[in-house]
Structures are given as C-alpha cells and as structure tokens.
Amino acid sequence: MGDMDSGIECTLSKFANETKLCGVVDTLEGRDAIQRDMDRLEKWAYVNLMNFYQAKCKVLHLGHGNTRHKYRLGGEWIESSPEEKDLGMLVDEKLNMIWQCALAAQKANCILGCIKRSVASRLREVILPLYSAVIRPHLEYCVQPLESSPQEGHGPVGTSPAEGHEDDQRAGAPLL
Structure with a gap:
C-alpha cells in the first residue's frame, strides 16, 4: 500500500x-x-x-x-x-449536514425512548449519566463548532440545551 x-x-x-x-x-x-x-x-x-x-x-x-x-x-x-x-459522516455535494443531524437526532430520540421505557428511576443521578454516556454523543456527532457553523444560535460543542443559547429552542431544533 x-x-x-x-x-x-x-x-x-x-x-x-x-x-x-x-x-x-x-x-x-x-x-x-x-x-x-x-x-x-x-x-x-x-x-x-x-x-x-x-x-x-x-x-x-x-x-x-x-x-x-x-x-x-x-x-x-x-x-x-x-x-x-465518509467515515460515518453523510456528505452531500453542497457539504450540507441537515440530513446527518436529522438522523443523529432521530437515533438519540430512539435511545431516549428506550431509556424511558426500561429505567424505572427518574432521579437526576440516574438519568444524567445515561444521557451523557449514551445520548449526548449522538447529538455531538453532528454539531459543528460555533466558529465554523453557518447557522446562528448554536452553542459551543459539548453544551447541553440547558447550557446553550436560548435560540436552541427554535423551530426545527431537535428537542429531547
């Protein structure tokens, strides 16, 4: 090679x-x-x-x-x-990531549903580690850093909706 x-x-x-x-x-x-x-x-x-x-x-x-x-x-x-x-990222001819993010949000929502159905406890000490370990990586996978993001209102990579900007609750943003 x-x-x-x-x-x-x-x-x-x-x-x-x-x-x-x-x-x-x-x-x-x-x-x-x-x-x-x-x-x-x-x-x-x-x-x-x-x-x-x-x-x-x-x-x-x-x-x-x-x-x-x-x-x-x-x-x-x-x-x-x-x-x-390409290496797990869906790339189109316009370098648009909309489909990639939609797929990641859909997968994260499915996992969240599984957790909701299978975990009896709703305590923060139980749910937060599960969210951080299992759901959050799927969402971070498609998030672009703030300086390269063509859209406004995205928080820096690694922030949860609670830590991000108020605009993250805009129409079309994946909500979990």
Whole structure:
C-alpha cells in the first residue's frame, strides 16, 4: 500500500479499506489529472493483484457551478452520487449536514425512548449519566463548532440545551 500514491498528481486519502482521490477541476487540465490518476490507480491495483470494486466507486461533485465531468476506472464509467457516507459522516455535494443531524437526532430520540421505557428511576443521578454516556454523543456527532457553523444560535460543542443559547429552542431544533 505504501507505493499506491507514487506518481499521483491529486490528493489521495487512504484510511482502513477506503481510498479517496480528490482534485480541483476548474480547468480541463484538472479533469485530465484526475483521470490520469484513476488510470495509475487501476494499473497499481492490477500489478498488486488487487481491484477497486467498481460498484462501490462513486464520484461526488462539490462546488457551485461544477461541470460534473465523468471519469472511468478501467473500462467502466464511475457513477456520480449526490451524497456519500465518509467515515460515518453523510456528505452531500453542497457539504450540507441537515440530513446527518436529522438522523443523529432521530437515533438519540430512539435511545431516549428506550431509556424511558426500561429505567424505572427518574432521579437526576440516574438519568444524567445515561444521557451523557449514551445520548449526548449522538447529538455531538453532528454539531459543528460555533466558529465554523453557518447557522446562528448554536452553542459551543459539548453544551447541553440547558447550557446553550436560548435560540436552541427554535423551530426545527431537535428537542429531547
């Protein structure tokens, strides 16, 4: 795996069993560089008796006005996708996290329901540690830090609704 990125012009990210090729395509040269790298990766896989599963290969086009070029891996065209899951995060072509946050809130609400049905005690000393250990991580998973958040009214990462801003009770905010 160490020589996989030999000769690659664009950015190649490797993590566990995932490989991602990223590049800026604002010119035809950028498009061609990505295709050359795809061809290099295909040759590398052939030489190393490996293959990239074409069914799992997708192109995610990011940016306003993206021309959505098509790319090949071997003799197959790679399908374009409006969103992809990357290391557990759902990323769409606009880098929007609305769906990710909605899914995290839904999962947290399901867990909260399980706790409500299965834990007889409603004492703060019992519920608060459960909330902190089991529910809160799901909600923090999709929260962006205040300085990078495009929306106003979010408290800093790690604050509960009680510690956050008053605006956190606005319409559309997940309530638990």
